[in-house]
Amino acid sequence: MSRFWSPIVHSLTPYVPGEQPKLANLIKLNTNESPYGPSPAALAAIRAAADDTLRLYPDPASDRLRSAIAQAHGVGMEHVFIGNGSDEVLAHTFQALLQHDAPLLTPDITYSFYPVYCGLYGIAHEPVPLDEAMRVDMEAYRRPCGGIVLPNPNAPTGIALGLDEIATLLRAHPERVVVIDEAYVDFGADSAIPLVRQHPNLLVVRTLSKSHGLAGLRVGYAIGQPDLIEALNRVKDSFNSYPLDRLAQAGAEAAIADREWLARTTGKIIETRSGLVSSLKNLGFEVLPSQANFVFARHPDRDAAALAAALRERSIIVRHFRTPRIAEWLRITVGTDEECRSLAEALKAIL
Numbered sequence: 001m002s003r004f005w006s007p008i009v010h011s012l013t014p015y016v017p018g019e020q021p022k023l024a025n026l027i028k029l030n031t032n033e034s035p036y037g038p039s040p041a042a043l044a045a046i047r048a049a050a051d052d053t054l055r056l057y058p059d060p061a062s063d064r065l066r067s068a069i070a071q072a073h074g075v076g077m078e079h080v081f082i083g084n085g086s087d088e089v090l091a092h093t094f095q096a097l098l099q100h101d102a103p104l105l106t107p108d109i110t111y112s113f114y115p116v117y118c119g120l121y122g123i124a125h126e127p128v129p130l131d132e133a134m135r136v137d138m139e140a141y142r143r144p145c146g147g148i149v150l151p152n153p154n155a156p157t158g159i160a161l162g163l164d165e166i167a168t169l170l171r172a173h174p175e176r177v178v179v180i181d182e183a184y185v186d187f188g189a190d191s192a193i194p195l196v197r198q199h200p201n202l203l204v205v206r207t208l209s210k211s212h213g214l215a216g217l218r219v220g221y222a223i224g225q226p227d228l229i230e231a232l233n234r235v236k237d238s239f240n241s242y243p244l245d246r247l248a249q250a251g252a253e254a255a256i257a258d259r260e261w262l263a264r265t266t267g268k269i270i271e272t273r274s275g276l277v278s279s280l281k282n283l284g285f286e287v288l289p290s291q292a293n294f295v296f297a298r299h300p301d302r303d304a305a306a307l308a309a310a311l312r313e314r315s316i317i318v319r320h321f322r323t324p325r326i327a328e329w330l331r332i333t334v335g336t337d338e339e340c341r342s343l344a345e346a347l348k349a350i351l
């Protein structure tokens with residue numbers, strides 16, 4: 001890289017996104033997308049929005065979409081912040097986090113974008129080890145910190161915290177922002193959004209990429225008290241005042257309103273997940289209890305990288321992890337029943 005750029009850019013360790021292969025005949029179980037795609041109402045709204053009005057800038061505040069989200073969660077519109085994917089919402093959140101004399105806490109095994117944002121924005125960061133059962137160790141968060149960011153359920157483990165545990169955390173750090181990243185909450189965990197009313201330090205981050213089947217549209221949002229949201233709007237308007245294009249605003253609004261589709265497809269994924277867990281256990285895998293649309297599994301005597309490579313030869317892509325603490329684990333997205341059956345058959349042949 002050219003020496004003309006700043007030392008910060010030279011020191012970055014960027015996030016490496018999961019592989020997005022071009023081949024259509026692959027069974028793609030590596031980046032936790034929905035196998036069912038978006039609601040037909042969302043697709044119709046996107047098509048209808050693709051007209052001459054595209055010459056005009058979109059609504060910078062995404063008012064209609066914010067109103068649909070506010071209604072879906074029983075909060076006021078001023079509690080809602082919208083971004084271009086929850087990655088962007090998280091990026092603005094990390095930027096807005098105050099610099100304290102104590103580090104930001106996240107689990108050590110978690111969404112790998114968090115340490116990347118800390119590096120980008122120069123935030124002191126302390127990864128907190130999970131306990132032996134790969135759960136978030138609540139006791140370890142009882143220490144001075146500059147804020148906490150936790151996915152619930154955690155990724156890539158899929159294990160969820162209860163609302164009582166989140167409330168305890170919020171009470172333990174009343175002067176710090178606690179961010180609960182609910183990318184996977186619709187697959188069986190409890191949302192912390194009802195806690196927003198009593199806790200001015202809680203920010204809940206959501207995405208339409210997983211349960212709404214809209215990873216390609218790039219829409220995420222955050223819910224918190226208006227004081228917290230105001231800071232995010234300041235950061236947004238200092239960065240890109242039009243984060244969501246017209247098609248994304250229209251599609252996301254229709255997707256949020258189609259609750260029947262959400263309930264049906266997430267219910268189906270939860271059902272398929274229990275079948276997938278049983279077949280993996282029958283094949284000798286250890287599988288963590290997942291409340292997400294993926295499972296985290298390891299085989300006692302097979303290397304995860306070798307298993308992932310062997311599956312790849314059979315046109316099935318899953319994710320394995322390379323860091324020293326989680327090297328032996330596979331993360332497998334819950335696909336359709338048929339995809340999960342093909343995966344189990346392929347694993348049987350490989351083992």
Ligand code: PMP
Pocket residue numbers: 084085086087088111151155181183206207208209215218219220
């Ligand atoms: N949070 C977590 C925990 C995730 O796993 C992901 C998906 N990689 C995201 C946030 C970002 O999702 P998106 O930007 O597609 O909304």
